[in-house]
Amino acid sequence: MFRIAKPQIKFFSVGVLSMILGVQLGLLIPVIVGWFIDSIVVNHRANELWAIVISLLGVTVLKGLFDFGNRYFNEKGGELSMYKLRNQLFQKLQSHSLTFIQSRSEGNILSRMTADLDVIKSYLSRDFRLGISAIYYYFSIGVIIYLTLPLLILFYLVLVPFLFLISWVYGRKVRPIIKERRKTLDRVSTHIQEKVANVDIVQAFTMEKYELDRFHDENKLYRDLAVKSLLIRGSTLPLATVLVSVAGVAIIWFGSVEIVTNPLTGLTIGQIVSLNLLMIQLRTPTRLFGNFISGVNSVQVSADRVFDILYSDVDIRDKENPLTQMGEIKEITYNKVTVTIKERKILSDITLKFKGETVNGILGSSGSGKTTLINLLPRFQDPQEGSILINGVNIRDYSLKTLRQNISIVNQENFLFNKSILENLLFSNQNVSMDEVVKYTKIAQIHKFISSLPEAYDTIIGERGITLSGGQQQRLSIARALLSRPKIIIFDDSTSSLDAGTELIIQEELQKLEYKVTMIIISQKISSVRYADYVCLLDQGEIIEQGNPSELLNSEGLYRKIYSLQRLDSMVVEEEVQ
Amino acid sequence: MRHGFRVEVSNEPRRISDRKLIKFGFNVLLPRKRLIIFAWVLITISTFVNLLPELFLKQILDQGVSGKNLSIINRDAILMIIVFIISWILSFTAQLTIVNIGESSTLEIKDKMFAKLLNHTQSYFDKHKSGEINSRITNDVNSVSNFLGLNLIDIVNVFLQLIGILLIMLSVDLTLTLISASMIPLFVLLGIFLVGPLRRISMKRRKDISKVTSSVAENISGIKETKNFATEKKVAKSFEQVNKENYQSALKATSMFSLLSPLMTLFGSIGTALIFIFVGYNMDIYTAGVLALFYSYLNKFFGSVIFLTTFYSSYQAAFASLERIYEFMEEEPEITDPNNGKNLIITKGEILFDSVSFSYDKKVTIYQNFSTKFEGKNITAIVGETGAGKSTLVKLISRFYSINTGKILIDGQDISLFDRTELRSHIGFITQTPKLFNLSVLENLKYGSPAIEEDQVIQIAKLVGLHNLISKLPNGYNTQITSKSNLFSMGQRQLVSFCRVILKNPPIILMDEATSSLDSISEFKIHEALSVVFKDKTAIIIAHRLSTIRNADHILVIDGGRVIEEGSHRSLIDQKGKYYSLYKKQVHRLMKVSN
Ligand SMILES: Nc1ncnc2c1ncn2[C@@H]1O[C@H](COP(=O)(O)OP(=O)(O)O)[C@@H](O)[C@H]1O
Numbered sequence A: 001m002f003r004i005a006k007p008q009i010k011f012f013s014v015g016v017l018s019m020i021l022g023v024q025l026g027l028l029i030p031v032i033v034g035w036f037i038d039s040i041v042v043n044h045r046a047n048e049l050w051a052i053v054i055s056l057l058g059v060t061v062l063k064g065l066f067d068f069g070n071r072y073f074n075e076k077g078g079e080l081s082m083y084k085l086r087n088q089l090f091q092k093l094q095s096h097s098l099t100f101i102q103s104r105s106e107g108n109i110l111s112r113m114t115a116d117l118d119v120i121k122s123y124l125s126r127d128f129r130l131g132i133s134a135i136y137y138y139f140s141i142g143v144i145i146y147l148t149l150p151l152l153i154l155f156y157l158v159l160v161p162f163l164f165l166i167s168w169v170y171g172r173k174v175r176p177i178i179k180e181r182r183k184t185l186d187r188v189s190t191h192i193q194e195k196v197a198n199v200d201i202v203q204a205f206t207m208e209k210y211e212l213d214r215f216h217d218e219n220k221l222y223r224d225l226a227v228k229s230l231l232i233r234g235s236t237l238p239l240a241t242v243l244v245s246v247a248g249v250a251i252i253w254f255g256s257v258e259i260v261t262n263p264l265t266g267l268t269i270g271q272i273v274s275l276n277l278l279m280i281q282l283r284t285p286t287r288l289f290g291n292f293i294s295g296v297n298s299v300q301v302s303a304d305r306v307f308d309i310l311y312s313d314v315d316i317r318d319k320e321n322p323l324t325q326m327g328e329i330k331e332i333t334y335n336k337v338t339v340t341i342k343e344r345k346i347l348s349d350i351t352l353k354f355k356g357e358t359v360n361g362i363l364g365s366s367g368s369g370k371t372t373l374i375n376l377l378p379r380f381q382d383p384q385e386g387s388i389l390i391n392g393v394n395i396r397d398y399s400l401k402t403l404r405q406n407i408s409i410v411n412q413e414n415f416l417f418n419k420s421i422l423e424n425l426l427f428s429n430q431n432v433s434m435d436e437v438v439k440y441t442k443i444a445q446i447h448k449f450i451s452s453l454p455e456a457y458d459t460i461i462g463e464r465g466i467t468l469s470g471g472q473q474q475r476l477s478i479a480r481a482l483l484s485r486p487k488i489i490i491f492d493d494s495t496s497s498l499d500a501g502t503e504l505i506i507q508e509e510l511q512k513l514e515y516k517v518t519m520i521i522i523s524q525k526i527s528s529v530r531y532a533d534y535v536c537l538l539d540q541g542e543i544i545e546q547g548n549p550s551e552l553l554n555s556e557g558l559y560r561k562i563y564s565l566q567r568l569d570s571m572v573v574e575e576e577v578q
Numbered sequence B: 001m002r003h004g005f006r007v008e009v010s011n012e013p014r015r016i017s018d019r020k021l022i023k024f025g026f027n028v029l030l031p032r033k034r035l036i037i038f039a040w041v042l043i044t045i046s047t048f049v050n051l052l053p054e055l056f057l058k059q060i061l062d063q064g065v066s067g068k069n070l071s072i073i074n075r076d077a078i079l080m081i082i083v084f085i086i087s088w089i090l091s092f093t094a095q096l097t098i099v100n101i102g103e104s105s106t107l108e109i110k111d112k113m114f115a116k117l118l119n120h121t122q123s124y125f126d127k128h129k130s131g132e133i134n135s136r137i138t139n140d141v142n143s144v145s146n147f148l149g150l151n152l153i154d155i156v157n158v159f160l161q162l163i164g165i166l167l168i169m170l171s172v173d174l175t176l177t178l179i180s181a182s183m184i185p186l187f188v189l190l191g192i193f194l195v196g197p198l199r200r201i202s203m204k205r206r207k208d209i210s211k212v213t214s215s216v217a218e219n220i221s222g223i224k225e226t227k228n229f230a231t232e233k234k235v236a237k238s239f240e241q242v243n244k245e246n247y248q249s250a251l252k253a254t255s256m257f258s259l260l261s262p263l264m265t266l267f268g269s270i271g272t273a274l275i276f277i278f279v280g281y282n283m284d285i286y287t288a289g290v291l292a293l294f295y296s297y298l299n300k301f302f303g304s305v306i307f308l309t310t311f312y313s314s315y316q317a318a319f320a321s322l323e324r325i326y327e328f329m330e331e332e333p334e335i336t337d338p339n340n341g342k343n344l345i346i347t348k349g350e351i352l353f354d355s356v357s358f359s360y361d362k363k364v365t366i367y368q369n370f371s372t373k374f375e376g377k378n379i380t381a382i383v384g385e386t387g388a389g390k391s392t393l394v395k396l397i398s399r400f401y402s403i404n405t406g407k408i409l410i411d412g413q414d415i416s417l418f419d420r421t422e423l424r425s426h427i428g429f430i431t432q433t434p435k436l437f438n439l440s441v442l443e444n445l446k447y448g449s450p451a452i453e454e455d456q457v458i459q460i461a462k463l464v465g466l467h468n469l470i471s472k473l474p475n476g477y478n479t480q481i482t483s484k485s486n487l488f489s490m491g492q493r494q495l496v497s498f499c500r501v502i503l504k505n506p507p508i509i510l511m512d513e514a515t516s517s518l519d520s521i522s523e524f525k526i527h528e529a530l531s532v533v534f535k536d537k538t539a540i541i542i543a544h545r546l547s548t549i550r551n552a553d554h555i556l557v558i559d560g561g562r563v564i565e566e567g568s569h570r571s572l573i574d575q576k577g578k579y580y581s582l583y584k585k586q587v588h589r590l591m592k593v594s595n
């Protein structure tokens, strides 16, 4: 945890230093009050009055300055640490592989970047320093008491260990509850997020009651934990305060009795008053000391969650001195590629070759591994065995940036940002003119629709593109991918929501792209790969057929079977057309 | 903006009067009035009990020490200890009660809000961001509950304390009391000067931090796109901007708040100094006990005044949250269920659109006077270009949106006369994008029919062809998945949707491009399976593939919000219209391939 604070150590040191000075000055005030009572009220030494008043005001002003420094510098250190940490986290998050992110729910990552950081911050800039100040209070008040009347220190020495003990017990008891509460809060938030995103499913299956009950249960758990932690807090920390108060009374009592029975000790009424005030001052740090103790643990939990993102290895990264140039694509080769996830072989021993600037098709049943296969190319995932080469160079030798700038995937489901259509299009490439944008939206057959909207390209499309139909989202994503002018473009079943007519037109338009491109088309429809120069068929992670479409049709294999399934269905039309 | 997202500019004046909000808050607390009164009584007692130790101290000093009376010292010391213990018990009980009140009302508000949320139509979710909704249900409710729980009680406490102190001080000495009270205007002035800026900066902070949160949220969701286009730098840069803004306003807020407390302490000290000076010139009147008492009370007194001056800002913050909750609760869903418990009686499952008009945003009309009939116990296919309005049509049958005019009837019964849950319990809807929940595989498969036995689920999983995959998973059907998980490919997710609907077994089934990501062979298998399931059911199928459409009893071709052709596959081919030209292309391509 202190790793986080280290870069800002100068702010924290200044902050803590002013805090201690402030505390020390604060402890002088009761002494001044005692002085006043003794010399003015009891002994009527009027000549000391102005000295007392001036030292009171002087001490307060100085204390104010230090208090300001204390809060300001500690907060500044805290905020600055958080600012930097958040940036680092964000960048790190961007560099983690998709697998890393997909294995953690969105809500979980989000709460690490918000709630956990808050926990760390408030500990760094508040609880921690208050803990230090409490310790200083104990020490300094002890010294004052000793100087006043050495015998009194006995009360104090009996008291302090109990205070530590109580704080420690509180910390230990409340820790698991704090942890549990945080988890519950996480779940509640994930629950809301997920239900909002999928509310259509919840409603379609009339699961409102079910979801409500789950929500209620989680929140009830949260409430019970809140009450429970209060119970623990209420039965421990105030006890410490009561002990301090009782010790205060004991000091008053002992002191008073001493003055009455044993005036020779030289103890004064003013001293008793000031000791009493000091003991009152001790209440607040005592109350807060528990947070210092219990916080250590909860802040550690948060820090661990943050470090999980920050310090876990990025499994996919650039090698040293990577290539940053990629020439014209001549060929893409998969060489004995095997992907295993959780001991299950998703792809086994894939060897294939896509020629540069050709159209390639991949067919295969759902779950056969098509998406996995093409995700390997921009290194969204690395294979466990085998290698992939572009122009004879292992893709691991290219920088990720180069690789990915030259490869664009249009997915089955594409994420659109809650921004204008234009901003979404420009996401892939900012350096294009409006004319070019229009050129590509025309190719993707979406320009006409966009222009028909009242605000055309400036229309905000809602969270995840919610206000567009499925096909419109797909076409927008195709335009976005084309705009980045990739050398390799991959369509992962991205025309599934398009009607046959639109799909055909897009395919024909794509032939006319003014830049050279290698296309890989994943599809369920034989008709989608009709232009292909090369087609491969995947089944349960293995290539079972490959070749050019007409070759495949003439061999008695799966391709032919799919073909006949799709053809049989349309036989009637076919007769008509003929 | 077309969709009119409400940008949360918190420092704009509030739109809803305080009175309404107070009434709203009051209604939440009303059922708990007994507990509240109990807490208040406890607090009142404990406030006064808390003022006693100073009085005892005064007696010890003045009568005990100065009067050399040991028994008074002993007695009062013991009394003081008793007071401390009683006060601890009282305040602990009060706090427990208060937290209970706060947390229970929170729980209740949250439940109500969530129920409200699920009751909204889709158009609500088109307009509101999920992050914003989330923050209302969690953050806003929590801040209101803190306010209800602690501050509202504290304010009473502080008021009582102030009055109590004033009374005691008055009874002890009038002049010193007046001197102390003369400091109050100074505090009030400081409060007035600082409250405005403090509030503004706190609200700006809230806004900035929520910007950071939504920026993170959106970028996590879109991380695949960021990687795809290698735009990490650009995205990180824009995040840094947002983050920096947050940092700067945090710093500003911090420096203002750091200033506040030293200033307040200083004012308090000036008050003390004035008293010292006055006493210094009238030394003979005052005893040590009186001085000790005054000094202690003065601290409490100024503490209360400080609380009151800053109370306004916490009150403002809580009310800003309360307002957002109020608005949330007041926003009526577009559809109000009749709540009459009437049952929809389905005999044939015939669905009739009777001159229905609909638009999403009152600007672009999707359907105008649209009438058509879906025969009961028949399979009807809807075809048409993307954006033609196919999905919209089936969403209207399930009442995800409310129609502007006209009627939709199922077996002659107007669907708007029934609760939506009643209506939907008869409908199985497979949406265009199949979605998984953070649940186990089993729970995902039986989502919609929670009571169903595992055996049955497995049987259906086998039928749709998922069993093989699932049984290979490490924990089989009990494997936990996340909504983002890749465990199921797109086509397999569609099979999960099928599974859900088959288990639900409703008389009406709506399928919106439900097989679009399935390969031909799986699709073929699913159709075989479905021919059993579809028996005696009304089904509406949206699809692009001929293979899917061909099996339908009836086909509707939709374009520009109208049915432009309808009939059987055969008859539509014969018409040589839009349908024919749509599918001629598909077949053409197949033939080219076969050449
Ligand atoms: N991250 C992952 N974790 C576990 N299983 C996965 C993961 N990614 C893919 N799979 C499995 O790999 C198989 C192939 O998935 P995919 O490549 O998406 O298929 P396709 O695109 O051909 O439909 C699926 O059965 C899926 O369960």
Ligand SMILES: Nc1ncnc2c1ncn2[C@@H]1O[C@H](COP(=O)(O)OP(=O)(O)O)[C@@H](O)[C@H]1O
Binding pocket: A466, A467, A468, A469, A470, A471, A472, B126, B360, B361, B366, B384, B385, B386, B387, B388, B389, B390, B391, B392, B393
């Ligand atoms: N939630 C929405 N808000 C505004 N417009 C929408 C919304 N959903 C769809 N639309 C618009 O309505 C039209 C019809 O969409 P839809 O019914 O989804 O088409 P499809 O026939 O492709 O299923 C499209 O032009 C789309 O942009």
Ligand SMILES: [Mg+2]
Binding pocket: A370, A371, A372, A492, A493, B489, B490, B491
């Ligand atoms: Mg796939």
Ligand SMILES: [Mg+2]
Binding pocket: A469, A470, A471, B390, B391, B392, B432, B512
């Ligand atoms: Mg649609």
